Amino acid sequence: MIKFKSIVLQLKEDEFNDLCRQFVETKADKYLRLLKLYRENKYTDEEIQEMLSVNTSAYYTLKSRLFDKIQDFLTNNMSTPIIDLLRKVANIPTLIYDTHRDTAIAILSKLESELQNYDMPYELSSVYSALKKLHLHSPKYYEYTQLYNKHLAYTIALDKAEDLLNSFMKSIGEYYASRNKMQVEYLGLIKQEMGNICSLYSSHHLTIYKSIVDVSFALFVPNAEAIKDDEPIEDVLVKMEKIFTTYSKDTNYQHLQLVYNFLAFEYYHKLNLPKKEAKYFDAVDAKLNSFLLFNHCCFTTKFLISKIERHIELGTEAELYEQNKKQLPNYEPDRNDIPNYINFAKYAATSAFYAKKYQEAVQILNGLINDISFKNYPHTEIEVKLLLALNYSMINKYDPATSLLRSVTRKIREINDDMGYENALIFYKILSLQMSSSARHVDQKITQLFAKFDLLNQKSNRMLEYIKVDEAFIKQLSQVVKR
Secondary structure (H helix, E strand, C coil): CCHHHHHHHHCCCHHHHHHHHHHHHHCHHHHHHHHHHHHHHHCCCCHHHHCCCCHHHHHHHHHHHHHHHHHHHHHHHCCCCHHHHHHHCCCCHHHHCCCCHEEEHHHHHHHHHHHHHHHHHHHHHHHHHHHHHCCCCHHHHHHHHHHHHHHEEEEEEHHHHHHHHHHHHHHHHHHHCCCCCHHHHHHHHHHHHHHHHCCCCHHHHHHHHHHHHHHHHHHCCCCHHHHHCCCHHHHHHHHHHHHHHHHCCCHHHHHHHHHHHHHHHHHHHHHCHHHHHHHHHHHHHHHHHHCCCCCCCCCCCHHHHHHHHHHHHHHHHHHHHHHHHHCCCCCCCCCCCHHHHHHHHHHHHHHHHHCCHHHHHHHHHHHHHHCCCCCCHHHHHHHHHHHHHHHHHHHCCCCHHHHHHHHHHHHHHCCCCCCCCCCHHHHHHHHHHCHHHHHHHHHHHHHHHHHHHHHHCCCCCCCCCCCCCCCHHHHHHHCCCCC
């Protein structure tokens, strides 16, 4: 029953209502009540068991059967052109063994055409395997054998490309959290290998995978040498959009359109073109709950960090906290995906910070520190602890803030990196100054330090770029509270 409650909470409203209606019609009152209690998300298992007046064994049996019914419901409600095609492919053995040869060939030829339109090589290899058998005593046997072998090889190439895309996104998250230069080299090798595979076949699916990798690399990986011969990002985005338009019925593309919108947003955001980035931002933000699930093919939570920056530019950062309640009421990040989990926690904590809910931000960040090991992510450890110290200082809890700052300086000494982390040390000085009751002209000194921080915070070790530094913030920091 892993994450059963999460599944109930993630049901769309129409799905939930249809399930309730189904239970009403079948008079399954206990299933209906259990479903509604889980949907309310207010009670523990023990409380629900008591409300249903059942013993432990009966409760878990009821829960297990409800889970089965939800699985059946969700599976039966899946209906798309792709799924219909897959059902036809699954019926191929019947065509071979129980259908007149001419009729079977006619059906398979039609199925071949439909699968070609969707560029589905896995399924096409099954069609050609069947056509081989049906043409065993025909001159066309060799033709279908060649087509079968070709699509089998293409299937392997497509699988490899998908694996490379997945590995690239995992590694780009690892780089973002660690800023390890070895990850930059590894990402360059993945990019190169993707290019090699895509040069073997003319395929729009391969073109899309390569485009996602190339644009993501150019936007998020500091390696100018690796992209010097690449097409301009804008040209790649135009090519992607054309493919999506041409193959609009492709179910994968209907989802990958969001990845395209994310990349286009990040591109124009990096160029500081707020008007151009707006429509792409809105497209992703409108489906944020779904988009965050794309972590196998996209560095999704980078959007959350950029979202904070966009709201700061628009002066609406204080609205983020309430927006999250509506957009992400039941979203649970995957704790096994540490880089995206970290970014989500930073986003949630920063949203709370701008809503002046500093204690909540503290709880989120302390939860993050307790949940994961920062052994492989020293960069993020420094950033998270500085952000946590900032929130502690906002509620005058200087002892834990001071302890965190000491930890940060120790970590920087341990790293002994040529990047130096001067930006982090400047932020350390700002918070130390803010907590010093004996300091004079605090506002002027903090203003000067922030100017220096901004100047230094431009390299690959950039951090806390989502903290808005303005006169109001500096004034707030400058108000020394006696302990």
